[in-house]
Amino acid sequence: MESFSFLLIAVVLTALAFDFTNGFHDTANSMATSIATGALKPRVAVAVAGVLNLAGAFLSTQVASTISNGLVNDSRVSLVMIFAGLVGAILWNLTTWLFGLPSSSSHALFGGLIGAVWVGAGGSAIQFAQVLEKIVVPAIASPILACGVALIATYLAYKITQRTARHRVDRGFRAGQVGSASLVALAHGTNDAQKTMGVITLALISTGFLPHGAQPPWWVVLTAGMAISLGTYVGGWRIIRTMGKGLTDIQPPQGFTAETTATAVILSSSHLGFALSTTQVCTGGILGSGLGRRLAMVRWGVAGRIAVSWVLTLPAAAAVGGVAAWVADQGDLGVAVVAGVAVAAATGFYVLSRRRPVNPDNVNDVPPREHALTGPSAL
Template structure:
């Protein structure tokens, strides 16, 4: 097959991966403000899409790490071919779709790295991958960044509750809801500066491998534009399954915690982008939410859900690498192999989409019901729904009070206490 055709196929698949990265990682920025009510769902994803688009133009350091760092460029040219990159991308896309269906906030970045490394090892051998760069720019940040972000979120949450511990301060906690609009926007911007760069790096590597760019070339402007638009469009489509997990599946997020978690995530990702670390914003966001959950007294972490997320972190790189390696073995058979890879990837994508329609995410969790309803109800209808829920809650409290009186529980209040049990 003509090298130009292969390069075009790789670019198309890379752009699709960028799209899946967008809807897979929307939750990184917008799960907590949606859960706390700081932003309406559709407004939240729209803001995230715009800021992802802007962020993609702010840095290319991560793209350089991928196009000229992880995969070695030998003296006679690069050691990887466009067909290998195609196989790696198939592995990354398949893993992204599987974890999306399960609602697991796994790392799109590590899925991409795993797919590329697996395909390169099979197609070009051990010397094609610079494991020193993989360790310093991928593995170590993957371990340290969630811990740093979690510690920062824990400290920020404790500090915020300490500042607002007095009655007057407690009344000011609502200000954190406004602050969430800013911090969640910063996370979306940071996501664009890091995750969009990865697809830029892959396309640039493909153009170098195909002989269309020289070794060490930076991403062309059209590559930056296409990748920015793809991740922004993917972000706008939502990603409600993972928003469900991060917004309510890990801990009951309050506005103060949401503000702290988002600020910690944004600071960590922006610093990593500046240093060229190919970071997983998903892992950073999850670590921040756990840290913020631990920072609030009485806050509880769903450790079962957290455990599943951590397991997904550990298996993403090898799992996507295995798929990428298998796809490369198939793709080495020439045109027929590439066609089989393409059909395999398409079949998995279609199959997962069909499965997702059988059990829509909006039906699986109360948070998702609220997300879906808030997306379609008018302001008047939302107010009426809120009033109805408030009336139902008040009626339930009255029934509980009547039952307490019936069984004589109210007469057990200590002498000198008011009817509500508080000291006079």
């Protein structure tokens, strides 16, 4: 029972570590366009996002229930599988962060868990119908929907204000972005913090600490909200640069429409229990805002690399989660090996990132064309 309790604590801490990476990986979702247009100063933006992420975590638990009760058969899930799945998600998050790619932390988590459970308990333990309905379909539909709505909204914003002096229009939309960016941060907390709540709740159910179908306890909601909030405050500057300056040239009206669109889509999905990717929604909104402004530059090469990372996220995280589950299932030594490799890899990613650091002072610099966001040196 003593080692069993230790493993449960390790799983909870690893889940919170994933939540922390989710926070700094996805800060760009809510604040990239506001930072790019100058509506908010970088450090102020991440502080506001951190506070609102924490507040958003308390607004709903529908997505958490989808993860703890909807994707896998919780009676066949072990702590080792959950631990391995989290490791897969964390390593994929760090990989895409290093390259400045706004991939989905949510799908990294889903992929890691699916791979680990598949290896540990077999494919029958995975509820593929729910995976298709709650993950795959929203993953395809949500960025397309956000792109289309943002395109129309941006076109209308410029059409309606075409007779108004541009500096007055930009000043008004910058003021509006303070509110729209804050709403995205709040919505991000309602959706993404819940994913860690769901994982921790799944761990508690699998060990008998909670009954099947239980809702996340209050302390799970609080700690998950605090972890993602702290990660958000750290600021994922590399991805903020990609979304704010790398995908398209953003002006205040575009930033406002992209953020407002993303908020509407994310909050609607949270209410319905769809665990979609806020990254994909926000990226779709930014792309749509670029398409909706006449003569705006859309960097399709960057968009293509982002799309490739989206396609790879589920299988890549699942592969790492599956391997980690196989190694960890060999006993305490296996768990120690997986943990050691994860810590070493995380350290290596951090060291590599220091070669070409991105911080609040240079986050709005457009990467040189010759690097074109193709690797760590570009960011």
